[in-house]
Amino acid sequence: MSALGERARVLPAWRAVVLGFAVRLVFAATVGLVPATWAAESTRHFPRGELALLEQGGVLLFDVLVHGSLPYGATRVAGALSLILAVLALIPFGGLVFELYRPRGLARALTQSIARIGTSLLLAGVSLLLLSLVVIFETFAFGPVIASFEGTSAWPWIIGALFALPAPAAFALYGDALRLRGLLARDGFFDRFGVTLRLLRPHALGCFARYLSSAALQVCFVGGAVALGLAVVARSTSVFAVGMLGAFALLAAASFARAWLLAHLVSVVLPGPGDVEPLHGSSDVGYEAARSREEPR
């Protein structure tokens, strides 16, 4: 195993996960610069700044959209930063795959790495599409129900959030299975999907907590956006502050929960020094090794 592979194994997994999460947030914040720059540039002469976009039913917002005016300079900078961060976010995964296959030659390793990354991206894209469909369906299906709750603005969102929980939880499960599959460096999907599910089974309670927290976190993000929207229109700083505080508190809690569980799972899956070479080849050695480590528990 290479030095990088060693480091990947030695580095406490929860640090890697927290780091990955931080990268993701930075990436999100960078992506957010694009519309923010666009909004600021479009409304710089209006006394209320970006708020003008939403006044009178969004007349100015539609105008800006229809005229297609984008502040190209700033947008390009922000877009380029987003792209760089997106590539950076893929480097750890690519590096891991590269290291796993290096003994077989660089060219083949690259080919296989790209193929594997491509498959992962494809699956990630499919999951995004499915999630979007689920969210759209839920929005459509429960829109009338939500709309029937009159007189309060909070209840519709609470109910909507409850209905929205299962979808992100299911995709979190899917994501973990995909991630573990990547770690195991297996070909094929459906057969190994069952293997990864079996790996997760002994940790049902932790998984439940992790997936629930994952779902809650996503709802929290959306809720934060809604709270922010309310603050935008209500111009209430306190509402905004409460929304943001809640969002970041949940974010922190979920981050630690995620880090703990995944660190545990990774330590179970990845073999330690001296174990059999498990992570390439066509045998089930890796899986066997992992199982052998978890059986005594």
Next chain:
Amino acid sequence: MKAPGRSAVVGEAIAAFMGAVLLVSAALLLGSIGPPAARALPTDSASDSAAPAATAALRSASDVKAVSSYTLSASLDTDLHVIKGEGTIRFVNTSQKALDRLFVHLYLNAFEHEHTVFRRERSLGFRGHDRVDEPGDIRVKQFRWREQAAELWSANAHSPGDPNDRTDIEVLLPRPLAPNETMTIEMAFESKLPSVALRTGFAGSFHMAGQWFPKIAKLEPDGTFAHFPFQRFSEFYADFGDYDVTIDVPQSFTVGATGSLVEERHEAERRVVRYAQRSVHDFAFTAWDGFEERTASAGNVSLRCLFPRGQGRAAAIELDAAVRGLAFFGERYGEYPYETLTIVHPPDAAAEAGGMEYPTLITTGGSYAQSLAPGRVLEGLTLHELGHQWFYGIVASNENASAMLDEGLTTYATAEAIVALYGEDGLVDIDPFPVSIAAVERARQVGYFSHQAVAASAGEFVSGADYGALVYGRSATIYRTLDLVFDGVFRDALADFARAHRFGHPTPNDLVAAVRARGGDVPAAALARAIFDKGWLDAQPLGLWSRAMADGKGYQGEVVIARHGDLSLPLVVEMTDTEGKSQRKTLDAGNGAVKVAYEGAAPIAYVVVDPDRAVLLDEDKRNDALGNQPAGFAWRTWLTSSLTTAALFHATSP
């Protein structure tokens, strides 16, 4: 004619939704606007040759003089999609001149081959398929003047000046038909319905029969006929008359049609139904063996919705919208004068038959998903087609010459109804997104003002996109601007107009006259300029300055406002000082650049033209503001977008 259609309404809803989601910022802007207060009936309005100048009471259907009345029998072969028809036309020469010819519309011939006027045109940004899988046509077997015992039909007739089109046929009379003389025409015909490409046709066993019989063109008071070939963007203009139509279909088929069902019987495995309606100017019917049915009532009006299996929820929504709409439109534009309203929700395979209006029969459409959508797609479409019962049906303007009276007024009226019934942001029913219909309509027409006059005839529009933007979007935006700038003047004028021209055939000039009667010359001139002359405007602050007064008691200065374009409307100018305190001044209607004096306790910081965004016709709202303290970073948008993006990342890779 046709709807902005389902696709346009859907498009508007999606555009509205996406526009709002872009920032994912939200506002609770709920709170329905209550129904408008009852208004006194108008006492002053424009004149019309077919309508009284003033109406103390609404005209009822029984008061209307029939010009072209049809008694028809139609047998539908549901396998061959052929209607064998026969019957009579009772036609009265209500003009001042003797007639030596008639014009007869055979609009199904638009689908007979690809060289007809209709097929030569392309949708180019509007609804409808350009391809017709199975052609359709009308073959006239007999067209005989009974009193003269003379056959009038000549073989190989075609539209004037266009041998490739047979939708607008001139029929010469053997002797002139004197003013007030009545003629009876005995006719027999065979109509082959096309596969549904637009408006009419069949899909499987579903049949939507519109423009299915030979129909006399609209006779104008001067003795001419308002005749025109079947076009992609227009088809409607006819005289009022009484219709009595007997339809027979296979036993398993359900029929929906214009008018009231007066008789139903079964003969040799055929269902025979007879529908009759007074004072309408067209007759359409549908027949399908897949219909389910729901009914409702609204006052004296019986509503019936025919819909495909599985679309019960959509039917419920459409019936509810229609019930609400009948009350709203009735109060605003005069009571619905008929006893029935049939709503047809076509199957998905015949979606292009949806989003249409015929007297007492409208077609809607949409999928099951749309019935669940938070956007009020089905309600909007239903209200639009229902609105046509007034602006097309009862106020029977020439859709070909002045589509802005038909689709434009209906689009405006639809928005009024949605706002009144569901709230200002009622088109998109997602609580936090304050997207107004006015904003959507305005966005639709931005950039199109210079292409064509809004009042152009349907055939003059160079593309479907132009037709949609100008006839639907810009018309409605013009009307709403007048409302916002002149305190509801168009709303009131249209109510007058609808009542004064009930069962009449008004022109755009009548609409301008109604606005003048309500609001005076300034709004009337603005309306005329906007619809006839491609009128436009773009107000823009060019500069602002202020300095301390000599006595040290405040600041004075000026702002300079440029008013580009030839449309003159009053403008509000808002000046905000460095302390955030605002003051407003109103500029009278005018053009060119103008200075506005500023005087305040602090230096001026911003000037905004039209701060309430009432002048929706302002071509570019982005340049409405000028500040010497430009706003900083949009941190709200940044945080909102970042959170949303993080949510997406988290969702896709938890």
